[in-house]
Amino acid sequence: MSKKRMIMEKAIELFSQNSIETTSIQDITTACGISKGAFYLSFKSKDDLLVEIVDYFMKKIILKHNIVLNDPISGEEKLRKFFYSNFKLLEENYSFITMSMREQLHPINDQIVQKLNEFSAIIDETILILISETYGNLIGEKKFDLLTSIKGLMWSFTEFIATHPAQYDLEKLTDTLVEKTNILAKHSSMQFLNESIWRSKSTQFNRIEISKEKILEELERNNETTEHSPIIIESLQLLKFELHTPSPRLAILLGLTANLQQRDEFSWLTFLIKQYTATLGNDS
Incomplete structure (x- = not known):
């Protein structure tokens, strides 16, 4: 385990036992058995640590979703797996x-x-894709109401489980949520939201585009935090060079990404590149 990951895990443990506000950097470094100087080599502050923790877990969730979307199974099976x-x-x-x-x-x-x-x-876009794959033309513009309902169900059950700790039957919970989603999708006759209303949300919630700049930022992050083999170093350098060109070549990006995708530390980078190359493919 890397030092950065160890600090994050110990911090989460302490935040859970006490609170974020009352847990000091000294508490975290003592629990890790490291100096404050070692902490500051990984994080600029406690706020920076929190940002990294949120980033780590949200990426973990989205990568799981991406695995579901790419699974060659039926829409309803994907929904269940989701x-x-x-x-x-x-x-x-x-x-x-x-x-x-x-x-x-x-x-x-x-x-x-x-x-x-x-x-x-x-996550919104992922759920919309799942809805379309599961219900097709049956759902129409009701998909935006259904998206909101799915998120509401997930949040409510997450909140319940988080505040009522116990060993739960996740298979039964999954079946329950799929059934409720099917009922809403197939038997509701009214809708409140439509695409026009949905896309007019505050700009902070609009669909984000994966830009070259975002990928280059992630490339820099990987260069700073991980020791690499020669082929990985060369692949990262060539990716950086290609992304700095006015028109990055799809085949080059995909080929270089193939060298990285078996390594867990590059999961988010490969996700970003695949999303970006999908837009290049659509433009061609």
């Missing part, structure tokens, strides 16, 4: 979820707000 993977993550990361819900990441800063808004937009 629900199950979310609650499995809750079970596996109970300390972080309960901490987040109890404290609402207070005091929250602008960076966290921005990240949560960006990740929320990606």
Whole structure:
């Protein structure tokens, strides 16, 4: 485990036991058995640590969703897998979820707000794709009401589980949510939201585009935090060079990404590149 990851995990443990506000950097470094100087080599401040924790867990969720979307199974099976993977993550990361819900990441800063808004937009698009694949033309513009309902169900059950700790049957919970979603999709006759209303939301919630700049930022992050083999170093350098060209070549980006995708530390980078190359493919 890297030092940065160790600090994050110990911090989550302490935040869950006490609170974010009352846990000091000294408490975290003592629990990790490191000096404050070592902490500041990884994080600029406690706020910076919180941003990294949110970033880490939201990426984890979105990468799980991406695996579901790419699975060659039926729409309803994907929907079921989507629900199950979310609650499995809750079970596996109970300390972080309960901490987040109890404290609402207070005091929250602008960076966290921005990240949560960006990740929320990606999750919305994921759910819309799942709805379309599951119900097709049956759903029409009701998909925006259904999206809102799915998010409401997930939040309500997450809140209940987080505040009522116990061993839950996630298979049964998943089946329950799929049934409720099917009822809403197939038997509701009225709708409130439509695409025009949905797309007119505040700009902070609009669909985000994966830009070259965002990928280059992630490339820099990987260069700073990980030791790499020669082929990985060369792939990262060539990706950086290609992305700095006016018109990055699709085949080059995909080929270089293939060298990285088996490594867990590059999961988010490969996700970003695949989303970006999908837009290049659509433009061609």
